[in-house]
Amino acid sequence: MSDTNRDLDGALALSQAVRWPYRRDDWRVALDLGQGLLAEADGEIVASALWWSYGDAFATCGIIIVSPAMQGRGLGRALMDTMLEATSDRTLLLNSTAEGHRLYEAFGFSDIGTVHQHQAQRPAMLSPFPTGPVRRAQASDLPAIVQLDRHAFGAERTRLIEMFVRIGTAMVIERDGVIDGFATCRPFGFGQAVGPVVATSTADAQLLIGHFITEKAGQFLRVDITGDSGLGDWLTAQGLPEVGNVTTMIRGQRPPLMGPGRIYALASQSFG
Ligand SMILES: CC(C)(COP(=O)(O)OP(=O)(O)OC[C@H]1O[C@@H](n2cnc3c(N)ncnc32)[C@H](O)[C@@H]1OP(=O)(O)O)[C@@H](O)C(=O)NCCC(=O)NCCS
Incomplete structure (x- = not known):
C-alpha cells in the first residue's frame, strides 16, 4: 500500500473516531485541493x-481533529502553531465547532458569523420545484461561475469549482444572457451536499437548492447555509431540518466581497 493510501486510511479512521461523516473520497478531495498536516503516533x-490557500493573502482551514484518546494534551495547539507558520501572513477563515472555539480564540481568531447544517434522508417521490430561470451549467459557463463565486467569496476558487463540477453537477440561473446565480451538488458524507450556492436573492437560492431537492429525491441531502441567508425556516419546511451549527471565525482581514451575488450555502464547513 502506498503512503498516500495509508494516510487516507488513517485519516478516515481519525474522522470516524470523532463521528464526522467524511468518506475516503471526501478526504481525497480535501487533500487534492489543499495541504495538510497529519500527526502519527504508534503507526496511527x-x-x-x-x-x-487562495493566493498569498487568504486561506481557509479545517478538518482540525485530534483523536479522542489524545485530546487535551496540547496537540491541537501544536497543530495550530505549525499551520499558522505554514500559511504565513495569510488571513485565515474557519468554521469552528463548540469544541474548537477556545483553541481558535487563543490563536487570535474572532467570530464573524454562523453556519447552519441542514440535512435529511429525502423521500423517494417529490413534486418538482418550479425551475424558472434555472438550467444545467455547461462548460462555457465556468468563467462566469468562477467570477460570481470570486466576488461573493472574496477569492478565486477555480480548482475547487472545477473539482465539484467534475464529481457532481452544477446549475445556474440565467437572465437576459447573464448568469447571476449558481449551485453545485456533489457526493459527500452520507449522500449528497449542495454548495456552494451563490445568488443575488433568497428566492434565487431557493430555486437552485429546490432543483437539487427534487433531483436528489430518495437520497441523503445536506446543505450548510450561512446565518444571514434567510433559508433556515424554508429548508426546515422542505424536510431538511437543522442538525447543528458552527461559528465562522477569522484571523486577519477578509478580502473585500463585491456582490451582487452572495454566498447562501458553503462549499463545506471546512472549505468555507
Ligand atoms: C478541538 C480539538 C482539535 C482540540 O484539540 P486538543 O489537542 O484537545 O487541544 P489542546 O489540548 O491543544 O487544547 C487547546 C485548547 O482547547 C481546549 N479544548 C480542548 N478540548 C476541548 C473540548 N472538548 N471542549 C472545549 N475546549 C476544549 C483546551 O481547554 C485548550 O484550551 P486551554 O489551554 O485554554 O485550556 C479536539 O478537541 C478535537 O479534535 N475535537 C473534535 C473535532 C473538532 O470539533 N474539531 C474542531 C473542528 S473546527
Missing part, C-alpha cells in the same frame, strides 16, 4: 489540520 494517524 492521531491528528489532522488542513488548509486551502
Whole structure:
C-alpha cells in the first residue's frame, strides 16, 4: 500500500473516531485541493489540520481533529502553531465547532458569523420545484461561475469549482444572457451536499437548492447555509431540518466581497 493510501486510511479512521461523516473520497478531495498536516503516533494517524490557500493573502482551514484518546494534551495547539507558520501572513477563515472555539480564540481568531447544517434522508417521490430561470451549467459557463463565486467569496476558487463540477453537477440561473446565480451538488458524507450556492436573492437560492431537492429525491441531502441567508425556516419546511451549527471565525482581514451575488450555502464547513 502506498503512503498516500495509508494516510487516507488513517485519516478516515481519525474522522470516524470523532463521528464526522467524511468518506475516503471526501478526504481525497480535501487533500487534492489543499495541504495538510497529519500527526502519527504508534503507526496511527492521531491528528489532522488542513488548509486551502487562495493566493498569498487568504486561506481557509479545517478538518482540525485530534483523536479522542489524545485530546487535551496540547496537540491541537501544536497543530495550530505549525499551520499558522505554514500559511504565513495569510488571513485565515474557519468554521469552528463548540469544541474548537477556545483553541481558535487563543490563536487570535474572532467570530464573524454562523453556519447552519441542514440535512435529511429525502423521500423517494417529490413534486418538482418550479425551475424558472434555472438550467444545467455547461462548460462555457465556468468563467462566469468562477467570477460570481470570486466576488461573493472574496477569492478565486477555480480548482475547487472545477473539482465539484467534475464529481457532481452544477446549475445556474440565467437572465437576459447573464448568469447571476449558481449551485453545485456533489457526493459527500452520507449522500449528497449542495454548495456552494451563490445568488443575488433568497428566492434565487431557493430555486437552485429546490432543483437539487427534487433531483436528489430518495437520497441523503445536506446543505450548510450561512446565518444571514434567510433559508433556515424554508429548508426546515422542505424536510431538511437543522442538525447543528458552527461559528465562522477569522484571523486577519477578509478580502473585500463585491456582490451582487452572495454566498447562501458553503462549499463545506471546512472549505468555507
Ligand atoms: C478541538 C480539538 C482539535 C482540540 O484539540 P486538543 O489537542 O484537545 O487541544 P489542546 O489540548 O491543544 O487544547 C487547546 C485548547 O482547547 C481546549 N479544548 C480542548 N478540548 C476541548 C473540548 N472538548 N471542549 C472545549 N475546549 C476544549 C483546551 O481547554 C485548550 O484550551 P486551554 O489551554 O485554554 O485550556 C479536539 O478537541 C478535537 O479534535 N475535537 C473534535 C473535532 C473538532 O470539533 N474539531 C474542531 C473542528 S473546527
